[in-house]
Amino acid sequence: MAESVVTTVPGGWAVLAGILLCGLAFFAVALDAALSARAQGTGGGWGAPLGRAARLLRQRRRSTVAADTLLWRIGGAGMLVGAFLMIAVIPLGEWTLADLDVGVVWFNTVDVMVWALVWLAGWGANSAHGLVGGYRFLAHGLAYELPLMFALVAPAIAAGSLAVGDVAAAQDGVWFVVWMPVAFLVFLIGVTGFSVWGPFTPALAADIGGGVLAELSGVDRLVLQAGRYLFLTAGAAFSVPLFLGGGAGPVLPGWAWVLVKTVAVLAVLVWLRRKLPLLRPDRFMEIGWMVLLPAAVLQDLVVSLVVVWKG
Amino acid sequence: MLVGIVFWVLAVVAVTAGAAVFVVDSMARATYALALSFIAVGVQILLLGQSYLGIITILMMVMEMAVMAVYMVMFMGMNPALMPMDMTHGKKTAIVASAGVFVLLAAGALLVPWPQRRGAPPEDLTHALGLEIMGEKMLIMAVVGPVMVATIVAGVVLAAHRTRYDRLGDDLRRRPADDPQPGGVGR
Numbered sequence: 325m326a327e328s329v330v331t332t333v334p335g336g337w338a339v340l341a342g343i344l345l346c347g348l349a350f351f352a353v354a355l356d357a358a359l360s361a362r363a364q365g366t367g368g369g370w371g372a373p374l375g376r377a378a379r380l381l382r383q384r385r386r387s388t389v390a391a392d393t394l395l396w397r398i399g400g401a402g403m404l405v406g407a408f409l410m411i412a413v414i415p416l417g418e419w420t421l422a423d424l425d426v427g428v429v430w431f432n433t434v435d436v437m438v439w440a441l442v443w444l445a446g447w448g449a450n451s452a453h454g455l456v457g458g459y460r461f462l463a464h465g466l467a468y469e470l471p472l473m474f475a476l477v478a479p480a481i482a483a484g485s486l487a488v489g490d491v492a493a494a495q496d497g498v499w500f501v502v503w504m505p506v507a508f509l510v511f512l513i514g515v516t517g518f519s520v521w522g523p524f525t526p527a528l529a530a531d532i533g534g535g536v537l538a539e540l541s542g543v544d545r546l547v548l549q550a551g552r553y554l555f556l557t558a559g560a561a562f563s564v565p566l567f568l569g570g571g572a573g574p575v576l577p578g579w580a581w582v583l584v585k586t587v588a589v590l591a592v593l594v595w596l597r598r599k600l601p602l603l604r605p606d607r608f609m610e611i612g613w614m615v616l617l618p619a620a621v622l623q624d625l626v627v628s629l630v631v632v633w634k635g
Numbered sequence: 636m637l638v639g640i641v642f643w644v645l646a647v648v649a650v651t652a653g654a655a656v657f658v659v660d661s662m663a664r665a666t667y668a669l670a671l672s673f674i675a676v677g678v679q680i681l682l683l684g685q686s687y688l689g690i691i692t693i694l695m696m697v698m699e700m701a702v703m704a705v706y707m708v709m710f711m712g713m714n715p716a717l718m719p720m721d722m723t724h725g726k727k728t729a730i731v732a733s734a735g736v737f738v739l740l741a742a743g744a745l746l747v748p749w750p751q752r753r754g755a756p757p758e759d760l761t762h763a764l765g766l767e768i769m770g771e772k773m774l775i776m777a778v779v780g781p782v783m784v785a786t787i788v789a790g791v792v793l794a795a796h797r798t799r800y801d802r803l804g805d806d807l808r809r810r811p812a813d814d815p816q817p818g819g820v821g822r
Contacts, residue, residue, distance in 0.1 A: 433693050433694040436694050463705075469698070486687070611820055
């Protein structure tokens, strides 16, 4: 096996990685609040999420009859934990927490966990609205997950490796986003999907009383909402080594470029929330299978042909 | 030492979670107890140094259990799966069969003269294992894949009560198709 291109740092640095992830996620929350405030023509906004979080922390838990509390809590807390698991394989410039030889598959596994977690969060409350929300998410998942998997395949084929560090290093000359734009787009759709974000929020929509969030209150609600933002952030961060050249860039050191690119992708995803309509799960099912999946497979084919041709 | 402890903890988790599948009274708990059991097995595979196989096992099993939740409402009517229910049926036969199989397998594991290790494990375990399993049978494997997909598609086509004539009219010219569930791309 080839020498690793990234340095694995001791486990203690995981704390710093976690803090970075939280900071970036808070940036997403604050940006979203500021954009909301601007859209409504009210002032401020940046600080509003802190107030909302403090209120949720003080709020008493609502309980429901015959709730499956164990599964309910696993669903909510898992969303928070999952995002931290995801960033373990993302190299920050030349450092990484875990230089896994199958880092791309690791990312995929964690994002599949979200299927279980969101459904469990919807199931646990023993509420019809929550359950409907959980099933809406699963329907979305069935449509976005396979295209996402095939989108992940493209950079891995081009790099000839499933290690995230190798994929980033393989983009020496030209970033993968340039010659696999379809895979990049499908990847971002997948990221919004598993973060239950923007067009993929019917699972939490008002027409079913908040869906998965319907009965969640207090700290449980805070944890699940934070988990969504953390997943969005982790997904944006993963797009950097996969498609955007990792830490490559002039003047600034690698780690700074990773952060800059992550913030840029994250900001676009947050900004797009207001620009895109909700995707109904039944409608999106066909979009996923008839449009996105063939597009992603074709992209893989093109990438494979290029790799074979270049030898 | 550490690997030994992890192995035994995972083994206990896998077996107890597997047993919990039949003890709990909720479809959701049974499903995710099974998922936990498989996750423990996946981590066991990681202990063998098969990182790809271990992680892909976890990925597939968690996804499968989530899809199981879809089947719960698709195929089980409205809807015993959402109510507390007994996870067992045909108990006597099942207990006899499973005890018999367990004794057989356990006896096999204990009585078989396990060979001593010869040589060292290869550099890339997953690659070596793939070659060992599939190497000379690659053509068969490559054929089996499409055949399986075709079987699944044919099965769904045969099971669906609506045909293309229902969708597209007797002359197959109706556009857009008459579907009970409207699609997203306006076909």
